[in-house]
Amino acid sequence: MSKYINKAIGEFKERIRKEKVSLFLDYDGTLTPIVGRHEKARLSYLMKELLRKLKRSYPVAVISGRGLDDLQEKVGIDGVVYAGNHGLEIYSEEMSFRIKGASRIKTALNQITMDLEPIIEGIKGVIVENKGLTASIHYRLVDRRETPRLIEVVKEKLSPYIEEGKVRITEGKKVIEIRPPVDWDKGKAVKWILRRGGFKGTMPVYIGDDETDRDAFKVLKGCGISIVVGHRWQDTDYFLKGQDEVSGFLKWFGLSLDSRYINCRNSCSDYYAGDP
Numbered sequence: 328m329s330k331y332i333n334k335a336i337g338e339f340k341e342r343i344r345k346e347k348v349s350l351f352l353d354y355d356g357t358l359t360p361i362v363g364r365h366e367k368a369r370l371s372y373l374m375k376e377l378l379r380k381l382k383r384s385y386p387v388a389v390i391s392g393r394g395l396d397d398l399q400e401k402v403g404i405d406g407v408v409y410a411g412n413h414g415l416e417i418y419s420e421e422m423s424f425r426i427k428g429a430s431r432i433k434t435a436l437n438q439i440t441m442d443l444e445p446i447i448e449g450i451k452g453v454i455v456e457n458k459g460l461t462a463s464i465h466y467r468l469v470d471r472r473e474t475p476r477l478i479e480v481v482k483e484k485l486s487p488y489i490e491e492g493k494v495r496i497t498e499g500k501k502v503i504e505i506r507p508p509v510d511w512d513k514g515k516a517v518k519w520i521l522r523r524g525g526f527k528g529t530m531p532v533y534i535g536d537d538e539t540d541r542d543a544f545k546v547l548k549g550c551g552i553s554i555v556v557g558h559r560w561q562d563t564d565y566f567l568k569g570q571d572e573v574s575g576f577l578k579w580f581g582l583s584l585d586s587r588y589i590n591c592r593n594s595c596s597d598y599y600a601g602d603p
């Protein structure tokens with residue numbers, strides 16, 4: 328059962344006491360509040376300063392469904408690992424990854440987003456965002472009475488592509504994600520990162536708020552620590568009550584922990600075999 332971390336801070340501290348810790352942070356709903364227009368989700372000055380400080384002591388990765396360029400631009404801190412499009416593309420000064428078949432995926436997504444345009448034209452507030460390797464259909468601004476119809480027509484339109492194995496879809500907070508049919512997600516991206524650079528041999532602490540973060544939470548079982556924001560999911564170690572508690576937790580993290588320990592007992596990289 329997930330515990331409220333602010334009430335279990337002693338236990339948390341004990342768990343990481345002898346570990347070299349790395350941080351994996353989701354962006355929307357974790358580092359920033361969820362906003363009506365996704366392009367307006369900006370890091371606060373405080374959060375940016377916190378990340379800069381944390382990065383000096385810990386390897387830090389920001390992992391998001393946003394496109395890589397968008398994510399880099401929004402966070403804008405050197406020395407951080409950026410994992411965009413749910414980890415389909417990863418970049419930092421010391422590592423870089425792009426899922427195989429990226430150009431084929433892009434071509435298919437261009438076609439699909441073009442096909443979707445006419446059917447959603449009449450629905451006010453819907454935003455289709457083509458992020459290269461994935462696409463998002465945002466419906467946060469759509470009238471609630473219209474959303475069932477929107478979801479239905481989008482699924483109907485996409486069903487031939489899904490049947491042909493060209494794409495798969497996942498749902499997040501007021502967003503439908505169109506993703507390539509590859510066996511790759513935030514969890515696999517976390518494992519990939521953990522085998523590289525300063526992340527090798529670290530104990531990952533992952534904070535995220537959305538369905539897509541569950542893939543990462545799963546891989547951290549027994550070898551890392553998962554913290555979910557705004558939910559009390561059974562399958563995570565801890566939870567924070569809302570996004571407004573994230574900065575307080577990170578501040579405590581930056582102030583009170585000593586990252587000089589490099590004694591790693593049960594790193595996730597130990598059991599990961601094989602690259603994609």
Ligand SMILES: [Mg+2]
Nearest residue numbers: 353355356537
């Ligand atoms: Mg999120």
